[in-house]
Amino acid sequence: MSKTTLTQFTPSRRAVLAGLAASPFALAAGSHFAMAQPTSGTLSIGILDWAETGIKPVFAAYEAARPGVKIDYSILPGDGPGLRQALLSRRLANKLPDITYLADIFATQFANAQVTADMRPFLTSGGPITMTSLAKPFLDQYLVTSGPNKDGIFGLPIGADTVVLYYNKKHFDDAGIPYPNDDWTFEKQIEVATQLTQKNGNVTTRYGLAASVPWHATYVPGIEAFGDTLLDENNMYKLQTEAAIKVFTMYWDQVKAGIIASSPQQTQLGGGYQAFGAGTVSMLQSVRALTPLIRSVTTDDWDVALEPKINGVRKTGMGSIAQAITPQGMANNQELAYDYLNWFYSEDGGMKILAAGYGTVPPVEALYNSPIWTELPGPPYDNRVFAESIQYGAMNPTSIPADVQVVVDTELAKAEESVVLNNVPVADALKAAEAVINEAMARVLAAGG
Numbered sequence: 060m061s062k063t064t065l066t067q068f069t070p071s072r073r074a075v076l077a078g079l080a081a082s083p084f085a086l087a088a089g090s091h092f093a094m095a096q097p098t099s100g101t102l103s104i105g106i107l108d109w110a111e112t113g114i115k116p117v118f119a120a121y122e123a124a125r126p127g128v129k130i131d132y133s134i135l136p137g138d139g140p141g142l143r144q145a146l147l148s149r150r151l152a153n154k155l156p157d158i159t160y161l162a163d164i165f166a167t168q169f170a171n172a173q174v175t176a177d178m179r180p181f182l183t184s185g186g187p188i189t190m191t192s193l194a195k196p197f198l199d200q201y202l203v204t205s206g207p208n209k210d211g212i213f214g215l216p217i218g219a220d221t222v223v224l225y226y227n228k229k230h231f232d233d234a235g236i237p238y239p240n241d242d243w244t245f246e247k248q249i250e251v252a253t254q255l256t257q258k259n260g261n262v263t264t265r266y267g268l269a270a271s272v273p274w275h276a277t278y279v280p281g282i283e284a285f286g287d288t289l290l291d292e293n294n295m296y297k298l299q300t301e302a303a304i305k306v307f308t309m310y311w312d313q314v315k316a317g318i319i320a321s322s323p324q325q326t327q328l329g330g331g332y333q334a335f336g337a338g339t340v341s342m343l344q345s346v347r348a349l350t351p352l353i354r355s356v357t358t359d360d361w362d363v364a365l366e367p368k369i370n371g372v373r374k375t376g377m378g379s380i381a382q383a384i385t386p387q388g389m390a391n392n393q394e395l396a397y398d399y400l401n402w403f404y405s406e407d408g409g410m411k412i413l414a415a416g417y418g419t420v421p422p423v424e425a426l427y428n429s430p431i432w433t434e435l436p437g438p439p440y441d442n443r444v445f446a447e448s449i450q451y452g453a454m455n456p457t458s459i460p461a462d463v464q465v466v467v468d469t470e471l472a473k474a475e476e477s478v479v480l481n482n483v484p485v486a487d488a489l490k491a492a493e494a495v496i497n498e499a500m501a502r503v504l505a506a507g508g
Contacts, residue, residue, distance in 0.1 A: 060118050063103070063133040099127040100395045103156035103388075105146070107380065108137045110160065113416055117409045121402060128395065135160060139461055146174045157388030157396050161214055162380050163200040164461045170203050170213040175383040177211035186401045193404070194219050194422045196452045197379045204458060214381030215400065218419040220346045221448040222276050222376040224248075224366055225439075229359040230255055230265075230341040239342075239364035248342070248367045249313055255341040256318050263317035263324075269331045269340040271322045272310040273471035275464075276376020277344065280453040281306030284369035294458050295500055296467070298493040299486065306369075308485045311478045321475060332356065346378070347445050350417040354438065363439045365448055377452035379422070406431060420445045459500075466499040 106114055111134060118130040133156060136142050143165060149155050150172060161169055169175045178201075182190045193216060201214030224239055231238055236251055252267025270277055279289055287302035297303060313319040320328065320340055328334035335343040336356030343353075344366065353361070366375040382403075384396045403409035404423050413419040414432035421429065427446040435442070459467070474488035 060115070060122055060129065061131045063131055097125060097128055097395050097398050100392070101129045101131050102158070102392060102395045102399055103131045103133070104382075105133050105135045105149075105156040105159040107142070107160045108134050110137075110380075113413065113418065117403070117412045120412055121399060121409070124402065124408070125398070130399075132156075139164065139465065143168070143461060147172060150174050153387070155385040155387050157392045158382050158384055158399070160217075160380060160382050163214070163378060163455075163457065164459065164464050166201045166213050166381075166457060167203050167206065167208070168461055169383075170208040170211060171206060173386050175213045176386045176389045177208065177213060178215055178383060179212055180389070181215075181384065181397055181400060182212065184397060186397060188401050188404045188423075192423055192425070194424055194449055196377060196449060196454065197422050200379060200454060200457055201381055201383070202457065214383045215404075216379040216381050216422040218348065218379060218413070219422040219446075219449055220348055220377065220379055220420065221445070221452050222280075222344050222346055222366055223444050223448055224364045225335060225343040225345060225353060225361060226364060227335065227338065227341050227357075227359050227361050230338070238362070239367070241365055243364070243367035244371075245309065245367050245369045249309075249318065252313070252318050252342060253316075258317060261317070263320075265338065266320040266324065266334070266340045267318050268313070268342045268344070269320040269325055269334060270310065270344040271325065271331070272307065272314065272319075273322060273468060273475050274376070275455040275467075276346075276378060277310065278303070278306050278471075279455055280366070280374035280376050280451075281309075281369050283453045284372040284374045286370075290456050290458065294456075294504065296493050296496045298489040298496070303489060304486050307474075307478075307489060311475060311485060314475070314479050321479075322472065323476070335361075347420050348418050350439065354417060357438075361438050362441055363444045364441065365444055366451070373451045374453040375448050375451045377449070377454055420449075460503045462503050463496065463500050467496050470495050 118132060122128060122130060135145050139162065146159060146169065155174065159175065161175065182188065197216035197219050198212060201212055203209055203211050203213055226239055228238065234254055236254060248268065255267040256263060257265035282289055282302045285302035285305055287300050289297065291297050310319060314321045320334065325331040325334055328339050331343055331345060332349050332352045333356060334340045335353060338359060365373065388396045406426055406429055410421045410423065410426060411431045414421060417435060420432060433442045470492040474492040477483040477488045478485055
């Protein structure tokens with residue numbers, strides 16, 4: 060295994076736009092997966108910076124399973140703007156790796172810019188991983204729904220991650236409160252969170268619940284639970300609907316009351332998982348990927364539960380990162396790339412290694428009940444929660460351009476601040492946010508984004 064240090068290539072803005080507007084790479088049809096294991100060759104993989112520690116054992120295991128094969132990996136920025144710039148730069152310099160990591164918000168953009176290749180040829184190549192192997196809700200995050208690459212799949216999810224409820228068992232035991240169960244509603248959650256909250260005068264010293272309200276994995280499920288959608292038929296945001304106002308109000312009312320720690324409060328506490336570990340929040344809405352960190356900082360016993368129902372409907376946020384073969388990888392190193400991906404998603408391959416670190420629920424449906432992750436020593440103990448919650452996943456619309464998502468996150472954070480700190484009515488704050496967001500959406504769509 061080797062690590063490549065990249066020399067940064069910085070294209071002009073015109074060159075970047077040209078890359079985004081490029082026509083899709085035409086894949087050669089009829090290729091078939093060779094079942095014989097490769098015995099030589101080098102596979103280059105671009106990974107996100109924060110994933111390096113966890114993925115290096117996977118690379119080492121693959122090299123051990125394929126004597127003579129080497130993996131040469133390079134580091135990509137873990138933040139959205141940095142990742143986009145790095146991969147577009149490498150595309151224009153013709154220096155893409157054979158396989159690259161990506162986030163769901165870049166699926167369409169990277170497909171159109173020829174950064175990633177359509178993965179359907181791999182999924183229909185005759186290997187063990189097929190179109191029906193991976194969890195559809197997560198695979199659909201990389202399904203391009205419009206434009207020249209419509210119906211193509213431009214990424215394979217690395218893990219199946221949905222939002223669940225982490226809870227501190229000691230806090231519940233000390234208060235004599237039964238643990239969360241599958242019948243919980245949002246109202247019950249707030250009732251219990253209020254009981255668990257501790258204050259010194261008007262200052263909250265322990266929050267009953269930590270939930271990042273301006274995060275799409277919080278508000279999208281709520282809006283869907285009230286029977287509406289985030290976007291209209293023209294791909295514009297609908298933040299002035301009854302459903303949107305209800306969702307943000309029911310969360311922000313509790314932030315104002317000092318019961319819920321949203322993003323700013325969590326930051327003040329050192330981060331959501333750190334606050335949970337320190338016992339300054341009793342419940343935390345978060346994802347499986349944080350489990351290793353929660354285990355490392357939490358001394359009290361804890362477990363997980365399904366997210367409570369809203370309006371009688373259970374919905375939960377979902378998201379993923381993925382990996383995809385690049386056009387260069389398809390053209391020059393397809394056999395080795397196919398072999399690696401089939402090994403990666405196998406129960407005794409990459410999935411076993413990643414799952415052992417507690418941070419990954421395999422996105423392979425056949426492994427939902429596999430002991431490689433369900434029988435890991437607790438906490439958490441109720442691992443069926445992670446697999447069961449997948450069916451309730453509410454996806455952030457894949458039609459949202461990455462540039463617009465940055466604006467969305469910024470404007471909703473501003474809206475939260477205006478409501479919580481300045482007592483601006485929720486409807487007014489959302490109206491202001493919607494105007495800025497839709498202006499950005501119209502601008503990006505007009506430019507072909």
